Amino acid sequence: MKIPFSLPVIDQDVIDEMNDTLINTGWLTSGPKVIALEKEIQKLTDTDTVICVNSWTSGAMLTLRWFGVGAGDEVIIPSYTYSATALAVLNMGATPVMVDVKDDFTIDPENIKKAITEKTKAIFPVDMAGWPCDYDSIMELVSSDEVKAKFNVQGKQQEKLNRILVMADAAHSIGAHSYGKPVGRLADITVFSLHSVKNITTGEGGAICLNLPESFDHTEEYTYLKALSLNGQNKSAFEKNQPGAWKYDIIDQGLKVNLPDICASVGLAQIKKYKSELLPERKSIFQYYDRFFKEKNWALLPPSINESKESSYHLYLLRISGISETQRDEMIHYISTNGVGVNVHYIPMPMLTLFKNLGYQIADYPNTYKLYANEISLPVYNNLSEVELKMVCAMVEEAYNKVVAK
Ligand SMILES: *Cc1c(COP(=O)(O)O)cnc(C)c1O
Numbered sequence: 001m002k003i004p005f006s007l008p009v010i011d012q013d014v015i016d017e018m019n020d021t022l023i024n025t026g027w028l029t030s031g032p033k034v035i036a037l038e039k040e041i042q043k044l045t046d047t048d049t050v051i052c053v054n055s056w057t058s059g060a061m062l063t064l065r066w067f068g069v070g071a072g073d074e075v076i077i078p079s080y081t082y083s084a085t086a087l088a089v090l091n092m093g094a095t096p097v098m099v100d101v102k103d104d105f106t107i108d109p110e111n112i113k114k115a116i117t118e119k120t121k122a123i124f125p126v127d128m129a130g131w132p133c134d135y136d137s138i139m140e141l142v143s144s145d146e147v148k149a150k151f152n153v154q155g156k157q158q159e160k161l162n163r164i165l166v167m168a169d170a171a172h173s174i175g176a177h178s179y180g181k182p183v184g185r186l187a188d189i190t191v192f193s194l195h196s197v198k199n200i201t202t203g204e205g206g207a208i209c210l211n212l213p214e215s216f217d218h219t220e221e222y223t224y225l226k227a228l229s230l231n232g233q234n235k236s237a238f239e240k241n242q243p244g245a246w247k248y249d250i251i252d253q254g255l256k257v258n259l260p261d262i263c264a265s266v267g268l269a270q271i272k273k274y275k276s277e278l279l280p281e282r283k284s285i286f287q288y289y290d291r292f293f294k295e296k297n298w299a300l301l302p303p304s305i306n307e308s309k310e311s312s313y314h315l316y317l318l319r320i321s322g323i324s325e326t327q328r329d330e331m332i333h334y335i336s337t338n339g340v341g342v343n344v345h346y347i348p349m350p351m352l353t354l355f356k357n358l359g360y361q362i363a364d365y366p367n368t369y370k371l372y373a374n375e376i377s378l379p380v381y382n383n384l385s386e387v388e389l390k391m392v393c394a395m396v397e398e399a400y401n402k403v404v405a406k
Contacts, residue, residue, distance in 0.1 A: 003388050005341030006197045007381045009270050017269035021261055031238040033261035040271045041207050045184025049210040049218040051225045056171045056193030058257035059206040060088035063189055067165050068155035069094050074119040078107040079365040081126040082346050085169050100365045104303045109137040118150050122165040127173035130312035131303050135186035160215045174199055175279050176312035184209040200270045202263035228254035281382050282313035289316050292393040315345055316378040325373040327403055334399040340392050343377040
């Protein structure tokens with residue numbers, strides 16, 4: 001038996017929705033299916049404005065362009081995340097300022113506070129594994145007089161917000177909630193990833209969800225961000241294709257990051273049953289692992305639910321108490337050669353060549369290294385059977401016995 005680490009949901013509903021797009025609508029790029037997917041994400045997040053794009057990375061870049069962030073500006077991010085969080089910032093010419101995380105893998109608001117300077121324009125908290133960050137503390141911090149006094153206003157969006165922008169990296173956390181609010185309503189802007197390995201996927205894709213203060217008109221920002229996602233063009237090809245609607249304008253310098261309908265179809269079929277079926281299935285996988293590993297005194301369980309927060313059950317970040325990075329690597333080697341796909345989320349950015357060359361050093365992020373060194377991510381996806389879950393658990397235990405307790 002071979003168990004892959006990750007598998008997307010491709011079922012009859014997905015095939016039917018895709019067939020409908022190909023056969024009935026005759027339209028491949030951004031059109032009615034994207035609009036329908038945006039509406040579904042609005043419902044799920046209890047928000048009124050969602051703009052689909054072709055990846056999380058491009059959604060984050062578009063948000064920075066929209067907020068007027070570029071050379072000379074700083075964006076605070078956690079040191080423990082996938083590199084895209086930093087690359088979106090670097091690609092817009094700004095500087096990612098990394099800060100260390102807490103034991104629940106999320107950015108530490110105390111460290112954010114210390115990292116804020118007059119150049120700080122935005123903060124990208126990352127909901128690691130689907131576990132929402134401490135948004136209440138972060139929003140309180142950026143709204144405090146002391147921090148607002150440092151903010152250097154440049155351009156019309158910064159003028160309207162008049163403080164640091166909080167943009168959630170919710171690549172993992174669609175469907176999670178915190179203190180009664182769904183992810184999407186916890187930060188000013190939330191960007192989801194719809195990449196193949198995420199809870200809902202369009203193959204490649206992303207979605208920007210607005211939750212801005214009243215100084216912004218969401219309808220206006222929707223229209224503007226849509227244009228920005230289409231090279232700054234104020235009409236999509238679909239809109240231009242309507243009789244007599246050929247005239248358009250390029251209103252600003254945008255990016256070309258729109259999501260095609262052909263991709264949106266896949267996510268549309270999935271999201272319709274996400275809350276009722278797909279998410280509860282992921283939760284039951286977490287519960288299976290929790291039941292098994294809580295009996296092992298060498299296992300450290302990841303956070304997934306408490307009185308105030310519930311995860312989207314994206315990644316099961318198991319940690320093995322007291323082992324070294326080498327022992328962890330040996331355990332992974334044992335588990336993988338025995339047919340179970342496991343992974344590590346993530347190699348901390350300061351350990352990767354690009355970031356080392358830019359001067360980041362892992363020694364500055366001790367908690368990130370501590371969490372990484374003994375972490376093993378277990379498979380979590382829809383249709384993972386009980387027999388397979390049992391085998392994953394057995395393999396991890398066997399690996400522990402062979403490598404550590406030998
Ligand atoms: C997947 C991921 C991204 C990037 O998403 P893309 O849609 O591939 O651009 C960003 N941040 C985190 C934490 C991710 O896991």
